[in-house]
Amino acid sequence: MTVAIVGVGHTSFQSTTPDISFKEQMFEAAVKAYEDAGVNPRKDIASFLTAAEDYYEGYSIFDEFVPDQLGAVLRSVCTIGGDGLLALINGVMQIETGLFDVVAIEAHSKASDILTFPGIVTHGLDPIYNRAFNVHPYFVAGLEMRRYLHETGTTREQCAAVVVKNKQNALSNPSAAYAAKMTMDDVMNSEFVSDPLTRRDISPLADGVIVMVLASEEKAKDLSDDPVWLKGVGWCSDTPWIESRTWSTAEYARLAAERAYKMAGIKNPQKQIAFAEVDDWFSYKELQHIEALGLCENGEAGKLLEQGNFSRNGKLPVNVSGGRIGAGNLLEASALQSVLECVLQLQGRAGTRQLKDAETAVAQSWRGVPTATGCVAVLSSEL
Amino acid sequence: MSEKVKDLRGTRLSAADLESKDTITFRGRPNAKYAWSAGIAYTKYLEELKNGRIVGRRCRQCDRVLVPPRMFCEQCFRATDEWVYIKGTGKINTYSISYLDADANRIKTPILVAVVDLDGASPGIGILHKLGNVDIEKIHVGMPVQAVWKPANERKGSVTDILYFEPIKEK
């Protein structure tokens, strides 16, 4: 694969943004991304992809509402009904066809506009078998967490340590919405939502927009001194039957990673990957995803995290950005937030949280309950 | 379609079957509520409607006036530059006479929907509204019309603060 990210732009991530519309937020992120890439969208970008889920937006056929603020009027535009990483992967494939040499990717969250978030999530459950019990939809995470802890011997304390780490990491990310100095007790003593899942195990929703510019090899070398190359990608969905899943392991992530690693020539991820940004919608998901990506053995992530292996100064830093828990849960855009952190780190633009000598990174996404769908991308500063 | 379909056994359900008590049915209503942030441009537009005024934004690069206002120009891809107040008069760009309401009920008094190109806004930048106080037979593309406002104390910052557009009587 010979596609690179040549520009990124984003708003800050905030718990609420009542003073500004999603269109105005998107315009801000797009202007920054095009400036970063040194392109004029009206002349240089031929195709635009946005990641959106109509139910999150409260608009039907949401792609109709994006062209103006992306500079995409009367151009090729489409929406990917998936997360930002799936949109990015589709952008990569559009470039690989040879039809386009520069494309733009957009993902956003205006979660603060949603008044009935649990109602929206519940609507993703099977209407006849799974909606009959009048229960908050995060029960699905409770079921999964229980089985994951049971099978792996991971403890609630180890999950709480994920929250403490990611909130702490976010303190060095000026864009993060939920940075905090939190103690283990703060997490362990927060109220249960769906036992064993507590309120602090859950990433809080936030608003924000991220835009990226992708380019073909030739164009990327022309546009950028330090393009970030996409070395491998994969995406995967498990069965929609929540009753029939392998709860203890994230199979969708494991298989997506297998494909991405194969494409990227990664044989030993623990040695070849310098750092990772993984989905942490819930604390235990970070541990499960670390294992699925082969960054440690199954069932070992909690123990290694407690020992500092995945801390910012650890052997294999995970979610230096703060992840969903620290930077904010940006719905479909958190996937691009993970990619954004990889790009900033690989280009040496991560400020006070900059990692040393990082050359290859992995970004992984999950679409939240009740899905078992996710994407993986391997990124590198070297072609 | 395959001929074999004819051989498939099954029970046809009629509307009456679905209503009857011995048919298993499920009903669900999505709980989907939103409070869309209006943002800078929509907010100013709605506040000015409450004041009985129509405001737009000018892009100095293409010299267009956009109504309702937008904070960026979709043609030039740049931030727009200034607020511009325009009059409530214009010409009908296109119109339609709807004999169905939003729930698809047939209605006796049709709803007259129109896009009006306002004087002072750039060509092709229209606003959507209703026509009123007009002889249906006489409506035509290019007809000069003017906004009829609700009384000030009834306006609340909505596009319905304008009741409708009516023909301008020729002097």
Ligand SMILES: [Zn+2]
């Ligand atoms: Zn313009």
